[in-house]
Amino acid sequence: MIEDKNQQKTELSDLGEFGLIDHLTRDFKIKQKSTIKGIGxxxxILSFKNKEIVISTDLLIENVHFDLSYMPLKHLGYKAIIVNLSDVYAMNASATQVTVSIAVSNRFPLEALEELYSGIETAAKIYNIDVIGGDTTSSTTGLIISVTAIGEIKDGDEVYRNGARPNDLLVVSGDLGGAYMGLQVLEREKEVFKVNPNNQPDLDSYTYIxxxxxxPEARKDIIKLLKDLDVKPTSMIDISDGLSSEIMHICKQSEVGCDLYENKIPLDPQVISTCEEFNIDSTTIALNGGEDYELLMTVSQKDYSKLKGNPNFTVIGYMKEKAEGMHLVTRSEMKIPLKAQGWKSF
Amino acid sequence: MIEDKNQQKTELSDLGEFGLIDHLTRDFKIKQKSTIKGIGxxxxILSFKNKEIVISTDLLIENVHFDLSYMPLKHLGYKAIIVNLSDVYAMNASATQVTVSIAVSNRFPLEALEELYSGIETAAKIYNIDVIGGDTTSSTTGLIISVTAIGEIKDGDEVYRNGARPNDLLVVSGDLGGAYMGLQVLEREKEVFKVNPNNQPDLDSYTYIxxxxxxPEARKDIIKLLKDLDVKPTSMIDISDGLSSEIMHICKQSEVGCDLYENKIPLDPQVISTCEEFNIDSTTIALNGGEDYELLMTVSQKDYSKLKGNPNFTVIGYMKEKAEGMHLVTRSEMKIPLKAQGWKSF
Structure with missing residues (x-):
């Protein structure tokens, strides 16, 4: 589906391990004052003075987390950074640096890795972070990307998963289910492509998803917006595995319950129309789809006036006492227990 | 060769991703004051006050970096931590935390991962570091381990690769070539085992290698010893890829040359005898073997008296002007240019 138009192929063995890192990162610029010594x-070495440090790490494995038949390498590099930054923002922190390690089999020419690193560099530029290290090695099969993201935060600004209290508002940024439905469209086109490689897919009505x-983007803007609005959430988590499982993480760690209102869940019109086309229930997708990288937070009632009417936030429910349990309140006002299907990698 | 005597097998899918991390890390204790929030x-979140932060990361891939047919999982977990701590010590820093991410195929039962994590926990205990995070996911084939090590250092104490000056002493800790010759013995026994699985190898004369x-151990003790002796090396690197390639890193980054004396390279008697048995030149092994995780440093001549006679250090050469090049001075006093074969993963 995604054709590799790049005809030039340089064998990785021509560069060797040291040459490869130098080559791939030679244009990367250090932008953060806190980076004392980067790659090499x-x-x-990092210096944060009176700030605390935030660290998060993720592994992305080919054919488990991504499929190169429809994921261009540049996008993959971008996304690998984004998913880690998202975890840093979910602590209410600023992201400042990343390390990126990759393992590749020799089926990847140098030009493919240059594509991957151009996506990494683009993300680093847009999010104003430094790439400060990493490891490059061979794999027996496929591509493996390991990213560790580093951020800084003022002592006391941290927002954990365990601070939600009964009566807090349950709030989400952006809209949900898009990433999952985008994947469904891509998977369908891949099957069509297998049958007829000459078929040119018309994806115009699916551009957003x-x-x-x-x-995907990480919601750096939401962290800034919360500061500007002078709202410190009582708990926060990023939505990587689906709304349902993230809510349950907050409830479990905060020892509270919640009511989530089905009719409040923010959905893009393209998600709704694609769900209809695929004959899937859009609520199920929003609850379990994952990979939206929006921020889910709980906010004290006293801050409601600050968020009210702001198009970046949607109040989707209320926290309850733990004994009341975790429920979805359906459009027909039935209360059904929340379940975490999430994204199971095993 | 290494028999799995553990008959109990629990499928990873029985636990799920969240259950797995909780299960594997439930006994891990936080020991460092700088760890504000660990796993979960x-x-x-880390807090280092007036210290700088040191970060290093490595990927270990099954059948590229390790072979489970002779590497017990507990040892592998231990070694995965050690190789990363070694990089932190090579900056003259204290190691304080690690994150550990693993990807495993479902051929690994839970009990195998428990073994792996018991090695990780043992290393964390011995080196007094906290395991503060990570990611657990599935792989399509084999086992992948990604470790990021974090350390702290007082501003000004950092030792980089680029500080060596002409006339500095070239100094190495411990002895070299053991890890590589140990691998040769294990590889040979693996072949014997394939032919005759009932053969019980007699490895008594190879225990050290x-x-x-x-x-392997990381030389935390050497960093402490250098402080106690009031010696700050002008440059330092850990020996993961073989003495030759590490010397060349220092020379290249410091823009100096060097003379390395063959007859000064420290070798354990078991390395010498095993090299004779395998009919391999022991100097070649020390130069190119790798995985010894000793520290290679350059030290100002004025500090010679502090290191002299100390069994932990061996002076193996001298730094020269860049124009003089990098040479091995052989036992027969021939000067031959150093070459970095190192460990090539591509």
Missing amino acids: DDAA IERQLK | DDAA IERQLK
């Missing part, structure tokens, strides 16, 4: 020594899947 | 949120391969 045994370790990187495909972008949500292939080029 | 979107990211970990096999331990160097299967259970």
Whole structure:
């Protein structure tokens, strides 16, 4: 489906491991004052003075987390950074640096890795973070990407998963289910392509949801917006595995219950129309779809006036006492227990 | 060769991703004051006050970096931590935390991962570091381990690769070539085992070199010793890829040359005898073997008296002007240019 138009192929063995890292990162610029020493020594050195440090790490495995038959390498590099930054923002922190390690089999020419790193560099530029280290090695099969994201936060600004209290508002940024439905469209086109490689897919009516899947963004803007609005959530988590499982993480760690209102869940019109086309229930998708990288937070009632009417936030429910349990209140006002299907990698 | 005596097998899918991390890390204790929040949120939070932060990361891939047919999983977990701590010590820093991510195919039962994590926990205990996060996911084939090590250092104490000056002493800790010769013995026994599975190998005369391969240590003690002796090296690197390539890193980054004396390279008697048995030149092994995780440093001549006679350090050469090049001075006093074969993963 995604054709590799790049005809030039340089064998990785022509560069060797040291040459490869130098080559791939030579244009990367250091932008953060806190980066004292980046790539090129045994370790990187960072200096944060009176800030605390935030660290998060993720592994992305070919054919488990991504499929190169429809994921362009540049997008993959971008997304690998985004998913880690999202975890840093979910602590209410600023992201400042990343390390990126990759393992590749020799079926990847140098030009493919250059594509991957151009996506990494683009994300680093847009989110103003430094790439400070990493490891490059061979794999026996496929591509493996490991990213560790580093951020800074003022002592006391941290927002954990365990601070939600009964009566807090349950609030989500953006809209949900897009990334999952984008994946469904891409999977369908892949099957069509297998049958007829000459078929040119018309994806115009799916641009938003495909972008949500292939080029997600991390909600750095929401962290800034919360500061501007002087709202500190009582708990926060990023939505990587689906709304349902993230709500349950907050409830479990905060020892509270919640009512989530089905009719409040924000859905893009393209998600709704694609769900109808695929004959899937859009609520199920929003609850279990995952990969939207929106922020889910709980906010004290006293802050309601600050968020009210702001198009970046949707109040989707209320926290309850733990004994009341975790429920979805349906459009027909039935209360059904929340279940976490999430994204199971095993 | 290494028999799995553990008959109990629990499918990973019985636990799910969240259950798995909780299960594997439930006994891990937080020991470092700088760890504010460890495993269990979107990211970990660390606080270092007036210290700088050191970060290093490595990927270990099955059948590229390790072979489970002779590497017990507990040792592998231990070694995965050690190789990363070694990079932190090579900056003259203290290691304080690690994140550990693993990807496993479902051929690994839970009990195998428990073994792996018991090695990780043992290393964390011995080196007094906290395991503060990670990711657990599935792989399509084999086992992948990604470790990021974090350390702290007082501003000004950092030792980079680029500080060596002409006339500095070239100094190495411990002895070299053991890990590589241990690997040769293990590879040979694996072949014997394939032919005759009932053969019980007699490895008594290889205990030191096999331990160097299967259970290496990082030279935390050397960093402490250098402080106690009031010696700050002008440059330092850990020996993961072989002495030759590490010397060349220092020379290249410091823009100096060097003379390395063959007759000064420290070799354990077991390395010498095993090299004779395998009919391999022991100097070649020390130069190119890798995985010894000793520290290579350059030290100002004025500090010579502090290191002299100390069994932990061996002076193996001198730094020269860049124009003089990088040479091995052989036992027969021939000067031959150093070459970096190192460990090529591509």
